[in-house]
């Protein structure tokens with residue numbers, strides 16, 4: 001698959017592929033996900049998630065487990081993502097780990113980095129609802145003499161450097177510097193306002209970031225809202241985040257030890 005037509009302008013390595021899966025495939029995946037037995041879910045304060053492909057030890061070693069059959073078999077998401085070429089240079093040439101996130105309308109994820117356990121590429125499939133996804137940068141160190149700027153304490157610029165609208169069924173691929181030296185997050189809100197539709201706030205104007213992938217959108221409602229100014233109501237969204245964990249435990253050795 002040639003990713004070039006899906007390159008997001010003014011980024012070094014972000015690709016947005018609308019309609020990566022069909023509506024039928026989306027329905028099948030949503031059915032499989034929502035039929036999952038409750039114990040498979042891990043409950044966090046502001047969303048729940050499932051981890052497929054195995055758990056990771058504290059020292060970033062993947063203890064592999066088989067993927068659910070609907071990931072490995074039809075609709076063959078792993079091989080379809082491998083065919084994009086995004087993982088050609090990764091340790092295993094394909095993703096071996098998936099985190100499935102569920103966000104109800106109004107739920108999001110704080111700006112964060114995915115960390116060094118993974119090869120610096122993530123491919124994210126969105127299902128069920130759109131969302132608005134932001135990339136942030138760290139504030140430049142103002143005082144180079146200041147030595148208490150430990151990794152976790154670094155200040156984040158609250159204004160995103162890039163925002164993309166993720167339509168249901170789309171795949172977004174994030175690589176290089178936006179993966180390994182920036183943060184990403186999703187606001188915990190129920191609706192997204194675009195340009196002309198900003199509700200008047202007395203005395204102040206809400207900041208609405210430009211949507212960098214506007215010209216790649218295919219959904220009529222999404223294109224309309226983003227291009228002309230409008231509002232999109234969020235529904236329940238599932239994100240499947242595909243990554244390649246570099247270090248994988250050798251099963252035979254684990255059994256022996």
Ligand SMILES: O=C(O)CCC(=O)C(=O)O
Nearest residue numbers: 099101109114124239241
């Ligand atoms: O839901 C998303 O698109 C992002 C999820 C995410 O950043 C993560 O799982 O690390």
Ligand SMILES: [Fe+2]
Nearest residue numbers: 112113114184
């Ligand atoms: Fe993340």
